[in-house]
Structures are given as structure tokens and as C-alpha cells.
Amino acid sequence: MDEPLTVQRYLLQRLLLLGPVLFVVSALVFSLVHLIPGDPAQVLLGFENTDPEQLERLRRDLGLDRPVYVQYGRWLSRVLRGDLGTSARTGRPVIGLVREALPYTLELATYALVLALALALPLGTLAGTTRSRLADAAMQLLTLLGLSLPAFWVGAMLILLFSVHLRWFPVLTFPSFTQAPLASLWSFFLPALTLATSNAAAITRMVRASLVAVRHEEYIKVARAKGLREGLVVRRHMLKNALIPVVTLVGIIAGYLLGGSIVVEQVFAIPGVGRMGLLAIVQRDYPVLQAVVLLVTVAFVLVNLAVDLFYVYLDPRIRYG
Amino acid sequence: MRAWRVSVVAALLFALALGGAQAQVPAPQRGGTLRVGITQEILNLDPHVATAFSSIQVLDLVYESLLRLNPRTLELEPNLAQSWTVSADGLEYTFTLRRDATFHDGSAVDASDVKYTIDRILDPNTKSPQASFLAPVKEVTVVSPFVVKITLKQLTASFLSLLAATTRGIVPLNFEEKVGDPKVKTLGSGPYQLAEFSSSAVRLVRYDRYWRKDAQGTRLPYADSVVYRVIPDAATLRAALRAGELDLIIGFGVDVTATKALAGVPDLRIHSVPDLSYSLLGIQHERPPFSDVRVRQALSLAVDRKQLIDVVYSGRGAVAGPIPPTLREWQPLPASQLPNYRPDAARSRELLAQAGHPRGISIKMMPIPTVPDAVQIAQVLREQLARAGVTVEIEQVDFATFLARWRGSQFDTFVSLNGGAIDPDIHLYRHIHSTGSTNVFKFRDAGVDRLLDQARNTVDPARRRELYAQAQRAIAERVPFLFLAYADLFAVTRAPVQGFVLSSTRSMAPLAETWMSR
Amino acid sequence: MADVLAVAPARPRRPRTLPALALRSPKSLVGLGVLLIVVTLALLAPVLAPYPATEMHALDRFRPPGRTYWLGTDFYGRDLLSRILYGYRTSLVVAGLSVAFAVLVGGSLGIAAGYAGGAWDAGIMRAMDILFAFPVLLLAITIVVILGPGTLTTLLAIGLVYVPIFARIARGPTLVVKEQAYVEAARALGQRPLRIVLRHIAPNVSTPIFVQATISLATALLFEAALSFLGLGTQPPYPSLGLMVNEGRNYLELSPWPTVFPGAAIILAVLGFNLVGDALQELLDPRLRPTWTSS
Secondary structure (H helix, E strand, O other): OOOOEOHHHHHHHHHHHHHHHHHHHHHHHHHHHOOOOOOHHHHHHOOOOOOHHHHHHHHHHHOOOOOHHHHHHHHHHHHHOOOOOEOOOOOOEHHHHHHHHHHHHHHHHHHHHHHHHHHHHHHHHHHHHOOOHHHHHHHHHHHHHHHOOOHHHHHHHHHHHHHHHOOOOOOOOOOOOOOOHHHHHHHOHHHHHHHHHHHHHHHHHHHHHHHHHHHOOHHHHHHHHOOOOHHHHHHHHHHHHHHHHHHHHHHHHHHHHHOOOHHHHHHOOOOOHHHHHHHHHHOOOHHHHHHHHHHHHHHHHHHHHHHHHHHHHHOOOOOEO | OHHHHHHHHHHHHHHHHHHOOOOOOOOOOOOOEEEEEEOOOOOOOOOOOOOOHHHHHHHOOOOOOOEEEOOOOOOEEEOOEEEEEEOOOOOEEEEEEOOOOEOOOOOEOOHHHHHHHHHHHHOHHHOOHHHHOOOOEEEEEEEEOOEEEEEEOOOOOOHHHHHOOHHHOOOOOOHHHHHOOOOOOOOOOOOEEEEEEEOOEEEEEEOOOOOOEOOOOOEOOOOOEEEEEEOOOHHHHHHHHHOOOOOEEEOOOOOHHHHHHHOOOOOEEEEEEEOOOEEEEEEOOOOHHHHOHHHHHHHHHHOOHHHHHHHHOOOOEEOEOOOOOOOHHHOOOEHHHOOOOOOOHHHHHHHHHHOOOOOOEEEEEEEOOOOHHHHHHHHHHHHHHHOOOEEEEEOOOOHHHHHHHHHOOOOOEEEEEEOOOOOHHHHHHHHHOOOOOOOOOOOOOHHHHHHHHHHHOOOOHHHHHHHHHHHHHHHHHHOOEEEEEEEEEEEEEEOOEEOOOOOOOOOOHHHHHOEEOO | OHHHHHHOOOOOOOOOHHHHHHOOOHHHHHHHHHHHHHHHHHHOHHHHOOOOOOOOOOOOOOOOOOOOOOOOEOOOOOEHHHHHHHHHHHHHHHHHHHHHHHHHHHHHHHHHHHHHOHHHHHHHHHHHHHHHHOOHHHHHHHHHHHHOOOHHHHHHHHHHHHHHHHHHHHHHHHHHHHOOHHHHHHHHOOOOHHHHHHHHHHHHHHHHHHHHHHHHHHHHHHHHHHHHHOOOOOOOOOOOHHHHHHHHHOOOOOOOHHHHHHHHHHHHHHHHHHHHHHHHHHHHOOOOOOOOOOO
16 A cells, blocks of 8 residues: 555545546446337337337437437536436426425435434444343344335335324425425425334444444543543443444435435335436436436435545544555 | 216215205306326426327316317317318318417417417427328318318318317417427416426416306306326325325326225215226237237137226226227127127137147237236236136336337237227227338238228218228227227315316316316 | 454354354344244245135135135235245345345455455456445346346346445455465465465455345345335236235225235345344454445
8 A cells, every 4th residue: 555645635536536436337327228128219209109200300309319429428528518418208407307306305315314313323322331131132123123124115004004094194295395394394204214214223233333342442441440420431432433333324324315215205206316217217318317327426425425524523543545 | 888877876866965955056166276196297298299198187278179079978069169161072171260269378269370280290390299190181271360271181080089189289370489398388278377397296277368168157267276296106196185185186096996995085086987098908910929810819719808807997897899888879899799709718729729839829918017907907817818828928118118119019919008089090090900100019901901991981970880890890800909998987086176077088178167165 | 252253364264153153142043033934934835825826816806814815815816825925935036146146246356356456456346336336226227127127137136236245345354364374375385366265265255245145135135125116026927025015005095914914024034134144243243334225
């Protein structure tokens, strides 16, 4: 390995890597979708006729008659100028569609993450510091169960119970948070909970494991020996150190959540980024699919970068190299 | 029709129940918002280009055609055209337009708009999938501001019913310049105009100068606005109706099983009507086993359509042949009179053996992914065909793949839904005639072609009926594909919704006369 | 003991102690018990299933659990119990083979990267990073759409998604072991790389991989269920647990059983793998991070 890098240089390097990653990912997706039978022109014509001339004319209009690399080049040059193109299927600008879908996904992701942390931090701390073997075992079983739940099934069950039978939650109105914060939080609760379940379980386990790992470190023993109260020891010393792996996990989760959860958006009929991506695939809406993939990849990489920054804050000893 | 009778009886009972307290039907109330839940995304709003069923459901309220189909009786009625005459040779149609119809920008609907509309559909640059329907048109001439003449190249008996469709809706002269982007903006003459449009929701508001009035002389439409919400998941759609977040649900996924799930819920009303559309098993005739008519007959004999309807539609559907049982004026032959319709697995095996397949055949079956019944039908067919020695492999493909393979005739068999029409010519010709625009089956039969051509060019209704009686038998005999079922169509409304008519044509135009009681 | 295995690979050790260890943890015993039941049910499906999995009973649609149909019937009047038993087969086979694929491909790539070092290392691991940054489900769906749905496709799609995880896990220990004196000695003696990898490196890599594989089996089962749920996995009429939930969900109000039972069956199997995986992980190294994948 070379000389140790400074944090700044490391981050710069990571940021510079984002470009090539996005290039490869987008080129890969672009060529992959062109391998699939069917194209947007056929989707647009539907089942009304099979006139090959009409199809060819539409293909020319959409630029689909050119070789794939030419199409990719055109797309890339447009994107570099900040233009995501036009959705082949709806004829609307992709950026507008993304702007419609993104708020849903953002709110859902943030909400799910907050719920997961609200559940996981106290539970994990409890499990990691308890002296009761029974409590620990129960917590472990519970979290393993949480990890074993299929989201689509949990979602269906929650709708059946809380929306259909008890009628506590609305089914399909998802008002925006900026316009009606309370109503929005209320209606996003079930999908957010569905999405939070397995993540809460994973984070709880990570908190517990990290706490167990630092429990026997020297500085904790010293702190205890100094006569600090147990609660203070946990809060001031153990949690802060235990947080590092937890932050990594939360970062990964956030990265995934920002990409939109296809399954949860599908079950709760939320018109977010995940569903947009799924529809774009089955309807061959290439520009939309490309935009979704870009978005998801950028979110994933940036969140990971933020996690790295957070490390430095938590533990200034960390150097990258 | 059993279903008809059931709903008539139900209506009578309802009237009787009301009769004690109040002898008259309550007067329609104006105002309010009708919230309609549908399962498919609303895409293009250009009436001549849109193909998505959900788009048409919206456009039914925004655009109007020269003629319209009465949603209950399915008869042709004047609409933008208040009267018409046909020349003696049957080639010239002269329409007189009503003078009080206006587009949403206030300009009158006149003859030049009609000419522009038809020319636009036929213009290759529009790339309208509707162009093939209007292929018989030779030219359109403006006779006077409110009189327009359409000249045909050849006799086309179904021409008037071709004009009664939202997808042939009249748009103003220079539509594209006026509206900007017709894919996302509208300019029609219908009862509602577009207020907001996203792919998951559309809001329409009343057009105050709409011409049509109800029997009491009140201007239509009643409701202030109509909101369409797209909920792709049928279970969620129902839950939303139960929760009072929607007033009406309709479309794919609102089927008999779904309505059963809602049967016990108070304050909901279930509407049903026999569908004009039919589910079918498409067959590729150029692929070896199917080029032999005996193999196709064997498939037809192996299928127990009654059982299929019992399982997939809980019995709410009709076994029928090439002509929808609803269209009684065209004398649809009952299943008992159609060849190859009585299930007979033994005979089916025999035919397969004669065709050189004594040990049966293996076929692939591709259900269309956007119609939920299709995969259910495929699974039932797989079980039924197995009894006749036909092994079925179901291939579920995504929507665009299905389209590509449908278009390219790259399939053994597929299960899908074909839209129906009130004229047998429109209903049959494009799928079955060897030059039909959607004959992806590659079915070629000179006899059937001759009958369909003759019927198309015969104007006398009695003679046409005779020809279609022959055609029905010939089609059932030659098996271009299997007509499987004409299932009942369903919609569910909340109690405050009044005056809604569920039409066999699936048209949403009756929403103009639907109102909310408070 | 546990520490020795994972942290200080002083001598190549075969992971034969792993099962012995596993039997000492109550958690893994419970997990193994659950898995034993699930696998037995799947293996004996043809014997145990009261009906063929695709047989329809048109007159017995949506039957509740009872004497004729122990767990009730679905939309088509098919026996739920029989379908769940066969569904287990599909799910286990797909999950198992996709993880095996990921272990083989990912493991080899990771070892190759670690052992070869330099540009090879950088190239392989960057490729893995890119694969890892891909939206998982979108990637799997794209693969399924390209190759056409079916068991083999699902298997490949899931396997490919898991490849980078195993590459990363295999690379770490390889880097450590490579520097050990006995490996350097072997190299000095002119042993061929393949032999060194098989004799010295693979045994050290196999333990963490085995643990990760157990956990991945749990997530792969969920993944397969999610793909089938979206209609992109196992093809009807063949039973798959995710597909069953999807088919049943539309009729939840009419009969919850076609949705509830397959869902519970998925949870049981996944829980089994999670219990065992978790126990193994703890035994080997309490700090070993669980890898998490979205569903």
C-alpha cells in the first residue's frame, strides 16, 4: 500500500470513482435492456394492428433504428448536458416523472429508517447490556424472526388487519409531507413499518453485537473502575464506539431504501421510484429505466460516502489507507 | 341473458323497496366529485394514438365521436352528428352536425373539424393505430359549415359503428398547434375537460357549455369533477373503496371473485353486465402441429368451457362462439349448435391420433400479463388439455415481450382478451380474415375469407345476418383460435353514486349522467 | 477455540469442527431441527402430499382448513398443503443452487483477486463494487426479463446478485494467509498456484464462506419468494411459496388461508437458516458482521 491517505484525498478519490461507476453501470443497463425482446415502439402501438411500416416509422422517431452504441452515445451526451430525455411510453420529460415519484420514495425511505432506528437503538442497547440471558435470548429470537419475514407478506397482512378490518389507516391516499405533515405520516405508517421491520431487526442485532464486543474493552473497564454509573458508561463510552459498524449498516440500508422498494411500493400502490423502475423494465421505457438506475446508483454511492465521513466524526483515529 | 335478468329483477326489487316511501326516482343532484379507481396506468391522452385501455377510460369523457352507442341498448345514436343520409350505392355518407356543440376553447364543432379529424387519423405521420379501421375512407369533403360528406372506396356495412368510438373522437382543426402536446393535453367537446394529469391520477372538471341535457332539460354533466386514481393492485383497490376513498371501481381486477369479497360490505352496489370482449386461446397456424385443422379441433374439443367459466369466473360468463351473445340482433349461435364445442376428450385424442400424434402433443401457452384472468385460464386449460393428451407448458412473459411475440407471431398459443364490437364485421374481420390487421394467428381460409368479405360488403341486414350465420359455423369448424368465454363485466359503486350505467362496451361516457346523492 | 479458527490461521484447518460446534449451541439446535423438518417435508413431498400439487378441484374452491384438505384449498381448489410441500422443494432448490453458484463464482474471484494481487485484485474488486452498487432487485428483474422467467433464470439472477458478497469474504482471509510463512514456503518450493490455493488458502476461506452461505440461504429464500411474488420466478401452475402468496393476496377477504399458510411456510424455512447461521457466526466470531440484503 502507498502512503496513508488523508481523509480529503480519500473522499476525493471516491468521488472521482463515481463517474466511471456510473458510466459502466449505465452502459451495462443500456446494453442489457436492448437484449430483451420488444421495444417502446411496439408498446406504444399496442394491440391495434401489426402494420410493420407504422412500427418502423415510430422506431425512427424514437431513434430506435440506430445501433445501440449510437443510441447510448446520444443518451449520454444529453445526460451530460443535464437532460434525462423523454419517456418513450408517456411522451413526458423523464425529469418530471422522477420529480413526481421521488418524494414518495424519499419520505418512505426516511420514515422507514427513522422507525427502524427508533425500534432498534433502544432494543439493541437493551439486548447488548442486559445481564438476563432470557431477555437476550428472547431478543435474539425476535430479531431473527424479524429478519425472516417477507415484506410482501407483512404488507398484505398489515393492510388486511389495519386498513380493511380496523380501518385505522387510509389505503391509498399518500399526501405529501410538505403539504400535510401529520396526514402524510399517518398514511405512510403501514408501508414504512413494513419496510422497517427487517431493517430494525438487522440494526438491533448489530447494536447488540457491537455493544457485546466493546463490553470487555480496557477503557470500559477503566470507566467502570472510576465508579461511573452504568447508564453513563453505556451512553458515553460504549454506544459511541459501538456505533461505527451500526453506521455502516444503516448506510447500506439507506442506500437501498433510496432506490425505492419495489415490493413495498407494489403492495401499497405507492407510485415511487421502485415501481417506476419496474414498470420501465416491463414496458421497455429505456430513458426512464436509465434515469432510475442512475438515481439509485448515485444514492447508493453517496450514502456510502456520507457513512465514511461519519466515521471520522465518530472516531478521529480513523485514517484511510 | 341470465345476468341481465338478474340485474333487472334486482332493479325492480330496489324500485319496489323504494316505492313504499317515495314513488319517484330521486332527482339528480349537481356537484361533488366522482372518484374512480382503475388498475392500469393512464398513458397517452391523444385519442387517435392512445392504445391503453385506461387512457380511453379517461378520454370517454373528454372527446366525442359523430355517433355514439347507447350504453344500455348498444344501439347507434346521434351524437355530434344529429342526422345522416346514405347514398343509394352505399358509398356516400352525409352527416349534419348539431350546432350547439363546442370544444373546450369555446369554438363550435363544425364540418372542417370532422374532415381534419379523419384526415389526421389517416395521415401516416400521426401513426394512429386507428388508421386501419378507417382504411375504407376515400375522402372527406366539407359540404357546408355543418354538413360533411364521407366517401368510401368500397361498401362497408359497419361504417357507422366504426365512427362511434372515442378513439375516432372529433378534434378541432389544427388540433396539434392548438393543444400543444396532445399526449398530455386535451381539447375535446366532451362533458369534462382535463385539469390535472399524472400517470397515477387524472382530474377532470365539468365543461360548463357541454351541449347534452337530461330528460328534465338540465345541462349535463352532474358532478363537478371526476378523478381517476390508478391503483395497480386489485386488493388495494377494493380496500380503498371499502375505506370510502373511492366511489367507483372498474376495470381489470374488478371481477366476480373480487366483488364476492365485497358482497357483505354495506353501502356498496355491485353492477354487472355481459361483456362484448372475450377471452381466447390464440393459435399460431404456421407452426407444425397447428397447421392441421384436426389438431385445432382437438384442442377445441378438449376444452370444457363451462368448467373454465365455473372456476375462473365463478360461473358468471357465457360459453359462446364468434358473435357475442349480447348482440341478439346478429343471432349468435348458441354453443350447442356450434361444431367442436361439446367437450369430448376421447374424440380429441382420436383426432390427434389421426393427425399423426397418437401419443399426444406438447405445446407452449403464453398468458398476457396485464389481464389477471389470463394466467388463471391458462392454468385451468393446462389441466383440461392434459386429459386429451396435450401437455401444456405455461410461459409467463412480461408485457413488452408478450407484445413483441404477439406482433411477430412468435408463439404456439397464447391466452388473451380481445375487445369486442357491436358490429360483427369489426368484431371478427381484423382477427380472422387472412388480410386482417391483427391476424397474428396466420389463419388463412379462403372459405371464411369469402364469407367475411361478402358480409362486409352487404348492406341489407337480413342478408348480412344469413352470411354471419354461415360464418359462425365455418369459423367454429376451422378453428382460427378458441373463443373461450364472454365473462360478465363488473363495477362496484358506493351507495351515494346514482345513475351509473355499466356498459358492455366498457365505455365511461355514462359518468356524465352519474351523480352523487348527499 | 472460536477465535483460533477465524483469526489466526496458523495451520490450515479443515472446518470439520464446525458441525461439532454447532451441536453445542441451543440456537443452532433449534435451527437445525426446523431445517430438518423443512428439508424432510420437501424431500418426501411426493409421499406426504395428499394430492398432486397442480390438481384442481373445481367444486372445492377456497375451502377452509378441514379434514379433506388439511390446510384448505386455493382459487382453483388445489390443496394448499400439497402445494406448500412441493413449494418447499422449488424454494430450497433455487435458494441452494443460487447460493452454491455465488459461492463458486464469488469465492473463486475473491481468492483469485487476493492471491494474484495488483492489477488483478483492483480489477476484480472494482467490478464487484459495481455489481454491488447495482440496484439488486432491478438487476435480478432485468436478468429474468432477458432470459425469460423460469427456475434456472431465477437461480442465475439471485446467484449473480450474491457473487460480490462472497468475493469480498473470500478475498480478506486470502490476503492474510498469502503472507503466512508456510504459504510463502510452498511458493518458494515451486508449488503451482492452484495447488497452493486448494491446499492452503481454500481451507481458511471456507469457514467464513460457509457461515455466510448459511445466512445467504435465508435471504435467497426471501429473494426467490419476492421474485415469484412479482411473477418473475417459478412459473404457474408449479407451486412456489412467493407465487402462492401473490395468487392468494387478491382474495384475502374471501379466504386468508392461501396467503397465510405459504407466508408462514416461508418464514419457518428462513428462520431455520437464520438460526443456524447466527449461531455459527457467533461461535466463530462475535464481531463478524452479518451481511444484509434488501428484499
